Amino acid sequence: MKNLVIVESPSKSKTIEKYLGNEYQVVSSKGHIRDLATTGKGGLGIDVEHDFEPTYKISSDKRAIVKELKALAKKSDHVFLASDPDREGEAIAWHLANVLELDMEEKNRIIFHEITKNAVVEALEHPRMIDQNLVKSQETRRMLDRIIGFKLSKLLQTKIRSKSAGRVQSVALRLIVEREKEIRAFKTEEYWSLAALIKKDGKEFKASLQKVDGKKAQLKTKEDTDAIIVRCQQDFLVTSIEKKVRKKDAKMPFITSTLQQEASTKLGFGAKKTMQIAQKLYEGLALANGVSEGLISYMRTDSTRLSDVFVKDAQAHIEEVYGKAYKGRVRQKNSENAQDAHEAIRPTNVKNTPEAVKPYLTNDQYKLYKLIYARTIASLMAPSKSDVVQVKMASNGCEFHANGSILTFDGYLKLYGDYEVVKDEMLPAMDENEVLKDVQLEGKQHFTEPPLRYSEARLIKDLEEKGIGRPSTYAIIIDTLQARGYVSLEKPSETSKTKVFIPSEQGELTDQKLQEYFQDIINVSYTANMEHHLDEIASGDRNNIEELHTFYNQFEPLLENAYEHMEKKELERTGENCPECGNELVYRIGRFGKFISCIDFPTCRYTKSENEEENAPIDEVCPNCGSKLVMKKGRYGSFLACSSYPECKYIKSTKQKEEPVATGEKCPDCGHDLVQRKSRFGTTFVGCSNYPKCRYIKKEAKKEKSDEGEVKEKKTTKRKTKKEGKEE
Numbered sequence: 001m002k003n004l005v006i007v008e009s010p011s012k013s014k015t016i017e018k019y020l021g022n023e024y025q026v027v028s029s030k031g032h033i034r035d036l037a038t039t040g041k042g043g044l045g046i047d048v049e050h051d052f053e054p055t056y057k058i059s060s061d062k063r064a065i066v067k068e069l070k071a072l073a074k075k076s077d078h079v080f081l082a083s084d085p086d087r088e089g090e091a092i093a094w095h096l097a098n099v100l101e102l103d104m105e106e107k108n109r110i111i112f113h114e115i116t117k118n119a120v121v122e123a124l125e126h127p128r129m130i131d132q133n134l135v136k137s138q139e140t141r142r143m144l145d146r147i148i149g150f151k152l153s154k155l156l157q158t159k160i161r162s163k164s165a166g167r168v169q170s171v172a173l174r175l176i177v178e179r180e181k182e183i184r185a186f187k188t189e190e191y192w193s194l195a196a197l198i199k200k201d202g203k204e205f206k207a208s209l210q211k212v213d214g215k216k217a218q219l220k221t222k223e224d225t226d227a228i229i230v231r232c233q234q235d236f237l238v239t240s241i242e243k244k245v246r247k248k249d250a251k252m253p254f255i256t257s258t259l260q261q262e263a264s265t266k267l268g269f270g271a272k273k274t275m276q277i278a279q280k281l282y283e284g285l286a287l288a289n290g291v292s293e294g295l296i297s298y299m300r301t302d303s304t305r306l307s308d309v310f311v312k313d314a315q316a317h318i319e320e321v322y323g324k325a326y327k328g329r330v331r332q333k334n335s336e337n338a339q340d341a342h343e344a345i346r347p348t349n350v351k352n353t354p355e356a357v358k359p360y361l362t363n364d365q366y367k368l369y370k371l372i373y374a375r376t377i378a379s380l381m382a383p384s385k386s387d388v389v390q391v392k393m394a395s396n397g398c399e400f401h402a403n404g405s406i407l408t409f410d411g412y413l414k415l416y417g418d419y420e421v422v423k424d425e426m427l428p429a430m431d432e433n434e435v436l437k438d439v440q441l442e443g444k445q446h447f448t449e450p451p452l453r454y455s456e457a458r459l460i461k462d463l464e465e466k467g468i469g470r471p472s473t474y475a476i477i478i479d480t481l482q483a484r485g486y487v488s489l490e491k492p493s494e495t496s497k498t499k500v501f502i503p504s505e506q507g508e509l510t511d512q513k514l515q516e517y518f519q520d521i522i523n524v525s526y527t528a529n530m531e532h533h534l535d536e537i538a539s540g541d542r543n544n545i546e547e548l549h550t551f552y553n554q555f556e557p558l559l560e561n562a563y564e565h566m567e568k569k570e571l572e573r574t575g576e577n578c579p580e581c582g583n584e585l586v587y588r589i590g591r592f593g594k595f596i597s598c599i600d601f602p603t604c605r606y607t608k609s610e611n612e613e614e615n616a617p618i619d620e621v622c623p624n625c626g627s628k629l630v631m632k633k634g635r636y637g638s639f640l641a642c643s644s645y646p647e648c649k650y651i652k653s654t655k656q657k658e659e660p661v662a663t664g665e666k667c668p669d670c671g672h673d674l675v676q677r678k679s680r681f682g683t684t685f686v687g688c689s690n691y692p693k694c695r696y697i698k699k700e701a702k703k704e705k706s707d708e709g710e711v712k713e714k715k716t717t718k719r720k721t722k723k724e725g726k727e728e
Contacts, residue, residue, distance in 0.1 A: 004076035005110075005124075006069065006096055008083050012115060015284035015292035016082070019117040020124075025072065029083070033066055034058045034095050036146055044150055046143055052548045054143065058099070066099055073100045078108070080127060085111040085342065086300055086472070087538060091138040094130050104130060114348040115284050115294030137538035140547060144530070147552065151559055152518070159562075160569040161588075162510040163484045168469040170514055171527045172477050173486055175462060176454055176501045177511040186450035192219035192443050194228055196236065196393075196400050199438040200428045207236075207393060207402035217398075225443035232395040236436040239399075240392045246405070247383040250412035252304040252331065253344035253376045256471030257464040259299070262375070264457035266419050267367050271456055271475035275299065277368045278345070287352075287360050294348055295357065296372055300472040301342040305332050306376070310346060314380050317350045322414055328382040346376040362664040374416050381412035389427055393436065402427060453492065453500035467528035486510060509569075517562040521555060571599060580606045624650045660689060670694040 002025045007013050010028040017026035036045035037057040047053040058066055073079050081096055083089035093109050102108060109130045110123040145167055152165035194209040194217070209217045212228065219225045254262070259278065263269040269277070278299035284292035306314075311330055318327050347369075354370035361369060389404045404427035407413075413420060430436075452458065460474050469477060481487045486507030489499045503511070514522045530551075536542035571586040578585055578598040585606075586599045598604040620629045622642040629652070632641045642648040660675035663686055667674055672690040686698040 002076060003078045003080065004072050005080045005082050008089070008092065009279075009283055011280075011292075012283045015115055015294065016120055018291055019120050025076070027069065027072060029069065029092065029096060030062070030065060032059065032092055032095065033062045033069075033099060036142065042150065044146055046146065048552060051545050052143060052552075054139065056095070056098075069096070070100060073102070080110050080124065081108055081130070082110050082112070082123070084300070085113055085298055087134045087138040087141075088472075090131055090134040091142075094132075094135045097130060113343055114297040115282065116348050119348075133540045134538050136544040137534050140537055140544045141534055143548060144551060147555070148521075151555075152514075155559065155562055155566070156510060156513070158568070159566045160509055160513055161571075162486075162506060162513075164480070165510070165514060165522075166480070167530070168473065168527060169477050169480050170511070170522045171468055171524060172459065172463060173481055173503070173507060173511050174515070174522065174524070175459065176481075176487055177503045177508055179451060179454055180503050180508075183450040183453065186448075188450075189448045190220060191446050191448065192222065192225040193446060194219060194225055195442050195444070196232075197440045197442060198236065198402070198436055200430070200436060203426075203428045205402055205404070205427055207391070207400035209398060210401050211399040213397045219443075222443070222445065228398060229441045229443065232398050232441060234395050236393045236395045236400070236439050238391060238393050238430050238432055238434045238436065241430060241432055242390045242392075244388050245408075246386045246388045248386070248411075249331070249383045250328070250378040250381060250416060251375065253306060253346055253379045254372060255302050255304060255344060256300050257302075257460050257474065259345055259372070260460050260471070260474060261457040262371065262419075263368060264455065264460075266371060269364070269368070270478075271460060272479055273364075274368065275472075275475050277365055278372075281365060281369055281372075285357075285360055285365075287357060293352075295352060295369055297343050297346050297348060299345050301345060302471060303342040304344045305342070306330070306346060306380075307343055310343075310350070311380060313350045314377055318377065318381055322381070325409075326381050326411065326414060328380050328412065330380065344376070345372055347373045350377070371419070374419065378412040378416040381415065382409075384411035384413045384422070385409040386422075391427060391430055395439075453502065455498045455500050456489070459501065466524050467531055468524060469527070469531070481507075513562075513566060517566060518558050521558065573599075578604060578606050580604055622648060622650050624648055662689075667694060667696050669696040674698065 003023060005024055005026045006029055008029060008031055013026040013028045034056045037055040038045055040055060045055045079102055081093035083092040097104060107127040107129050110127050112119040112123040148167045156162035156165055196207045198205055198207060211217055260271045260274050263274040281295045282299050284294045286292050315327050354373050358366050385408050386405045387408050391402045393400050404425045406424050406426055407422055413422060456478060463469055463474060482489060485504055487501045487503050489501055491499050533542055533547055537544045574585040574596055576585045581598060581600060581604040583598055583600045585596050587594055588597050595607055595609055597607040622629055625644055625648045627642050627644040629640045630643045632639055640652040642650040660677050663674045663676055665674040667688040670690055672688055674686050675689045676684060676686050678684055688694040688696040
């Protein structure tokens with residue numbers, strides 16, 4: 001019989017099977033096949049009283065897959081577990097081995113960091129046993145997230161009607177709320193700068209005031225500035241000219257967090273979008289020969305290391321394309337907790353230049369691949385060189401500086417110049433002790449500005465620097481905070497170019513209560529230390545059960561105290577009655593902000609927007625009976641309805657129909673184009689353009705789970721939808 005190889009995603013399985021030939025059958029588990037049950041005390045699926053013994057349950061949507069995998073495993077000579085090369089992937093392999101009743105002492109675990117034929121074949125030649133320390137680390141993280149997420153979420157839902165809390169999610173919210181408080185408390189102060197506009201040899205350049213009587217210049221008012229202008233009416237004397245060559249090294253190749261940051265600032269991609277595109281580039285795309293090939297190495301990594309083989313190929317490519325002078329040195333700088341078994345995010349084949357593969361990629365895939373390719377190759381190129389000149393000049397005890405630079409060798413900028421702009425600022429030729437006479441002084445008023453709100457890139461950078469969470473979960477954390485209605489991502493003004501996080505009223509209340517009762521656990525240092533402890537469990541240097549006991553013994557008393565003392569928030573009344581049942585109307589918080597609904601929800605499902613006048617007449621008549629149309633609010637948004645309801649039941653949507661957007665991919669079922677559409681719920685999905693004849697919908701596999709509050713609420717919402725209908 002064939003050898004069976006089990007990977008995580010279907011698209012990856014198709015690519016790998018083509019590499020291995022007829023002796024191997026490659027199938028997909030589609031991510032995790034089982035998770036902690038929601039039974040037992042508190043619905044945790046964890047027996048806290050017996051050393052945190054977990055109970056696992058096969059996910060309902062994976063039962064058919066598990067049945068198929070069991071049948072294939074029994075018929076196969078050998079089973080190889082090829083889930084992703086990280087802790088989550090190791091845990092998936094362990095769950096598969098348990099469910100398929102494989103021998104844990106057998107070497108059936110294979111890992112590869114890129115989906116290329118050489119990498120896959122090499123991995124099969126060197127299988128190993130499942131790393132139980134990695135499994136324990138992932139299992140500990142999962143149980144921590146389940147305990148905090150379930151118990152804290154239930155508390156907040158009961159007391160203040162917030163939707164969820166989580167080990168990392170709530171700390172990210174803390175950072176955003178703290179920043180908002182800093183901005184509100186900030187007091188603007190006036191200050192001035194003074195520039196000298198100097199003309200020499202027909203060229204004008206600028207020098208800025210640096211010192212007054214040997215001390216750093218501090219101009220706080222217009223009067224201070226005017227006094228210096230009066231003082232500097234004498235000629236300017238060139239006191240020194242310093243010339244030097246400045247070298248600038250390229251940045252290191254991408255890790256997960258820096259890729260998310262750079263894609264945000266350079267391409268305008270959100271973290272979630274970046275990771276979705278990177279996943280496709282990693283799993284493989286059909287190129288010129290029709291064979292699928294992974295274009296980048298594994299995109300969840302915190303290591304900047306590049307393999308020796310890739311470095312050798314890249315340096316040969318640099319010398320061939322750009323010349324020997326452009327070859328640089330190999331540099332490596334990993335964080336303290338980096339998993340060095342991984343590599344940086346890099347192209348799998350240096351010959352797959354962005355332009356060579358562009359015809360086979362969507363526009364967004366091309367943009368991200370080009371960024372990854374340029375960053376990686378540039379990191380191995382020579383530094384750029386500039387001739388830098390600093391001229392110091394004085395007038396009556398006041399010192400001014402002028403700086404100029406000329407790029408003399410572009411180095412890595414030859415490739416990375418699209419992402420780093422360098423401007424030459426040439427100064428005219430000058431000599432020491434030269435007198436400059438054509439000088440005009442110009443003062444400029446400034447005001448100190450508060451710290452910047454967090455953009456996606458700034459938040460990810462801060463989370464990484466503080467050691468909070470893992471880069472692979474940042475996109476989910478950001479998405480969860482918005483989904484819970486705790487923050488919004490928006491432009492703070494019409495002139496702003498970057499969207500930033502602004503906490504909602506409910507988000508600030510949630511943070512306030514968490515800090516009031518759980519500040520010993522929901523804080524930066526505790527969360528960062530926990531990540532360090534999880535790393536030690538992964539390396540075998542810390543006992544996972546002891547870690548869980550230590551945490552639980554600290555957490556449970558805090559929870560009991562919060563249940564006893566946290567004040568319950570009552571729903572705010574509007575002063576109106578429900579037009580459908582006569583009960584009071586109240587304000588609630590949903591994903592899209594504040595809205596009004598009946599206090600008797602879910603028995604009565606009446607809702608309306610806080611700012612929308614329901615039953616307002618519209619300057620349009622019903623095409624069926626001629627009555628006036630009025631604005632109504634339903635569970636899926638606003639719509640127009642006939643004022644003669646229920647005699648006339650005509651309704652009309654107010655939503656503008658959006659045209660499908662081509663993705664550049666083909667439907668695997670019928671071969672028609674795949675397009676991006678929006679569902680009636682406002683969510684974006686990719687489906688076949690031949691709908692309704694072909695009903696193919698592309699599903700994105702999600703592997704990471706950040707905070708248990710998110711997972712539980714998804715299940716709760718699904719259950720409520722079936723029985724009661726959604727509240728918001």
